[in-house]
Amino acid sequence: MNRKIAVIGLGYVGLPLALTFSREGYQVSGIDLDLNKIHSIKIGKSYLLDISDDILHSEVISGNLSATNDFSVVADVDAIIICVPTPLNEEHVPDLSFLISAGNMLNEHIQKGQTIILESSTYPGTTKDVLKPLLEKKGLKAGIDFYLGYSPERIDPGNQQFTFQAIPKLISGITEMCAQKVYGLYSLVFDQVIKVSSTEAAELTKLLENTYRYVNISFINEFATLCDHLKIDAWEVIDAAGTKPYGFTKFFPSPGAGGHCIPVDPLYLQWKVKEAGLHSSFIESSAVINQKMPAYIVNQVKAQIHSNWKEARILVIGITYKKDVNDIRESAAIEIMRLLTQEGCYLEYHDPLISRMTLDGVTYQSIDLTEGNLANADCVIIATDHSQLPVEFIVKHASLIYDARNITRGLTGRGKIIRLGGGGN
Ligand SMILES: NC(=O)c1ccc[n+]([C@@H]2O[C@H](COP(=O)([O-])OP(=O)(O)OC[C@H]3O[C@@H](n4cnc5c(N)ncnc54)[C@H](O)[C@@H]3O)[C@@H](O)[C@H]2O)c1
Structure with a gap:
C-alpha cells in the first residue's frame, strides 16, 4: 500500500x-x-x-x-x-x-x-x-x-x-x-x-462541469437584467421555477462568475477546439455577459445617485469572488471597484476576509462597518454575501443599497434597497 x-x-x-x-x-x-x-x-x-x-x-x-x-x-x-x-x-x-x-x-x-x-x-x-x-x-x-x-x-x-x-x-x-x-x-x-x-475524458469532464456553471451563471445574470427591465423580481421567479422537481437547477444573479476556475476553464476548452477551427458560441456569449455585469451594476447605481456622481462616495461590501472565501482572483467586485475609480467616485470597501488590497497601484484598507461609514456613503454596493455580514445593521444605517446578492431579502427599513434582478425594487 x-x-x-x-x-x-x-x-x-x-x-x-x-x-x-x-x-x-x-x-x-x-x-x-x-x-x-x-x-x-x-x-x-x-x-x-x-x-x-x-x-x-x-x-x-x-x-x-x-x-x-x-x-x-x-x-x-x-x-x-x-x-x-x-x-x-x-x-x-x-x-x-x-x-x-x-x-x-x-x-x-x-x-x-x-x-x-x-x-x-x-x-x-x-x-x-x-x-x-x-x-x-x-x-x-x-x-x-x-x-x-x-x-x-x-x-x-x-x-x-x-x-x-x-x-x-x-x-x-x-x-x-x-x-x-x-x-x-x-x-x-x-x-x-x-x-x-482516458485522461482526456477526465480532463474534459472538469471543463464540462465548469463550463456548465459558467454558461448558467451568465444566463441567469442576463435573465436578471431582463427582469430589471420587465420590472419582475428574478429571485421570486427563480425560486418558483425551482419548485419543479426535475429539469431545472437553480442559479442566482451575481456580479459575475469569478475565481480561479469558472471564468478560466471554459476558455481552456475554447482554446483547445480552436486548433480544429471550432468554437463554442455558448462560451463566447457567456464571456461577453460575464464581462458586462460589473458595468451594468455601476450604471444601475449611477442612475440612482442624484447628487454629483463624480464626487459620489461608494462603499463596496464583499470583494471576494464568492461568499466565505478569502480569494479575490477574477472577482467581479474588483472590476466594479475599478470602474468606480475610473468614473472618478470616491471608493471605499469592507470585507471581513480581506484586510487590504491593491487596485491599479493604489492600496485600499478594508474600513469598519460603523454607523458613520455606512451613513457617509452615497451608495453601499453589496457585491459578495459573506455569512458574517451584519445585514440588518447595514440596512438600518445606509441611505442607499445596491444588493447584487439578494442578501437583504425580506428586510425593509430606512435604507433604500435596489436588488440586482429585483425588477427595480
Ligand atoms: N481553487 C479552487 O476552487 C479549485 C477547484 C478545483 C480545481 N482547481 C484547480 O486546481 C489547480 C490549483 O488551483 P489552486 O486554486 O489550488 O491554486 P493556488 O494558486 O491556490 O495554489 C497553487 C500553488 O502552487 C504553487 N506553485 C506554482 N508553481 C509551482 C511549482 N512549479 N512547483 C511547486 N509549487 C508551485 C503556488 O505557489 C501555489 O501555492 C488549478 O488548476 C485550478 O484550476 C482549483
Missing part, C-alpha cells in the same frame, strides 16, 4: 488534499515555491479559511505533514500529486508555465514504480501531450517505469456541505495499469472513486 505522498502546489486544492492524506496516516511531503506558505505550514498557521490552525498544527507536529521547496524529497515517495495553477495569460489563452516548471523540476527526481497524478484543471490532452514528455525526459517511460494519471479536483472552497472526501473522485490513467494505480491510491481516502476511460 502507498504510504508516502508528495503534493506539489499547496494552495486551495493542494493543501486540503495533503491534509486529507496525512490525516489518514500517510506521510505527506508538500512542495511549494512560495516560501511564505512553507513557513505558515511549518508553524501551523493556516492561510485557508476552510482549514483550522489546530488541524494543520497537529498534522505537522505528528510528523505526517511537512512542507518544503526542495523537489528532491519526491525521490522517496510512492505517489506524487500535482496541484499547480493553470491560469490564462494576458492574451487569455492557457498558461501552462507552472505545470511545465513543476514537470521539469520533477523529472530530475522521479523513480521507477511511482504513481504521478495531475489534478490541475486543464484542456484535454495535457497529461499525455504536455506532462508525459517532461516526465520522460530522463529516460523513464510512463506506463512502464512509472504510472501516470489525471484526476480533476472538485473542491468547492467555503462550502461546508460537502466534505472533501465525500465528493466523488474521478480518476483516469494513460494505461489501464496506470488507472488501477490511481484508483488504488484514491480509494483509500475518498468515499467514492469513479474511473473514466
